[in-house]
Amino acid sequence: MRTPLFTLILSAIAAALYLSFRFIDNDYLFFAGYVVLQYVVIATAWNVLGGYCGYVNFGSAGFFAIGVYSTIFFYNIGQSPGDVFPEFLLGPMQWIFPLPLPVLILLGGVFAGLVGLGMGYLTLRLRGVFFAIATLALAVVLETFIVNWPFVGGSRGAYVIPPEKIAVFGTFIQYLFVLMLILAVGSLVAARLVERSRLGVGFATIRDDELAAEASGVPTLRLKLVATVLSGALFGMAGAPFPFYIGYVEPGSAFNLSYAVNAIAMPMIGGTTSWIGPMVGALILSTLQQVVTVTISSAVNLLITGLLLIGFVILAPNGLVGLWQGWTARRNKS
């Protein structure tokens, strides 16, 4: 299927989803749907680096939080531009701020992408394991900086007050939901595009045998940097609307380990080799988590995620997509 057609179909599905939610007219659906879609973006972001290149990122929470805190930073500037800018800049700045949410999302993506670039440049020349460990470290360093930075709330946290009503969409949560829906469609299209391009082939050679790829003239470092930037930017964009969704952010919630676990578990459960896997994994696991959180408890839902991750990694290394492919192949044979 060609990319424009694919985009069109995916957008049609997304539009149908929004309209049916709108028809049911229950705000909880939008709240839960936002989280599920957010995880579709996060799982896709992780898979660009982890699934295509084979580099494990444990610092997903860090990249996500960069998006979150870039929004808080610009939101706080927008709240009181007079304290931040000198007199002569105040006029134009008051015209620019407060920034609209789509711009904040782009900014979050840019910052997280830049951090991904720096991170990759420092560690990607080493063995893959070091990259994984360094990403773990990155999340903690970033959290320490945020805790010690009063302007974005420090350890006390920061409040973001979303407007109550917004034109066209009605409630603000609907607006957030639509933005996240667009992001999810965008990231899936991007992942599919990458997968089928020369870039994706290059990524696959790195995953399968980096030394051989390097020897055959694949510019491995440059490709890996492209992957970290793309993956980081998607994480950042997924995190940027989060303060508006939750209303109050403190470092513990923005850097929550469950983002890191989910970011790995979802693609692993779905299957890491194509764009379908993370989407399927995120949709299933995240919906399950929503149900379990409401019916049992949030600690149990994390336990289920962890156990599912271990179980799939051991028993079904290629995830649900792998199981499905194996099943259809066997059926065709018989």
Added chain:
Amino acid sequence: MQFDLLINAIIAGLMLGAFYAAVTAGISISFGMLDIVNIAHPGFIILGSYIAYIVNSRLGIDPIVVAVLALPVFYALGALVYGIYFQSFEKRGQDSLRGLAFFFGLLFVTEVMLILVFGVDYRSVTTTYVGGSINIGPMEFPLRMLVPAVVSLGMFAALQLYMSRTFIGRAVMAVSQDPQALELMAVDPTRIKRIAFSLSMATCAMAGAFLIVIQPVLPSSGREYIGRVFAICVLGGLGSLPGTLIAALLIGVIESIATTFYGPSWAPAVSFGLLLLTLAVRPSGLLGR
């Protein structure tokens, strides 16, 4: 008295560093020598802390004695985990990406189980020496730091002797360099790896007891040690126990000085910053191979 403060910061740092050495010893064996990236290690340390806590609060036995008694349990746990790891990943030759995810899942599951059983309250132990301290001039040695530090150094020395003097210890060093050559010598590399991994897990029991003597423990306390232990392990040079000890003391002192003069909220960034710096500048570490 700025000078007294510095002296005491260095002393506290050295004792902290000795404790870090015990925490890192296991990682140094599993990651440094066997190439098994056991990120779940800190999770098992916290498990050790909680075992020390349960037995201590029920029976009143000293946590470090409990740890010694728990050594065989952790050794067996290590054999079990390695068995699963070997069967599912190492044998199939996909140990990198999925193996990492496996251990990450294990870390997470251990933590969530502890939360479900014990809740998210701080737990601590009572021993005769938790409150006391020895003073020599301006120098202060709190016993709650000194006792774990001394026992930890003893454990470290025993481990180093075992690795360098016994047949199995030398075989562990050999398996990291050339498992095939080991097979030619009629030694089963898998068995050696299993023993080494179980040993690394057994150190968790000790390190966990030290941790809960030094400070109250939460189920999520393990997280702050993940980066720290890998920082120490990489800084010391992978698989070098003496290097690990030096790096642990170094990071302990730097962290302690940072805490004393800049406040505790900056301490976590110290080891991580050093880790990133080491990876960028000298990935082979201080005493690297």
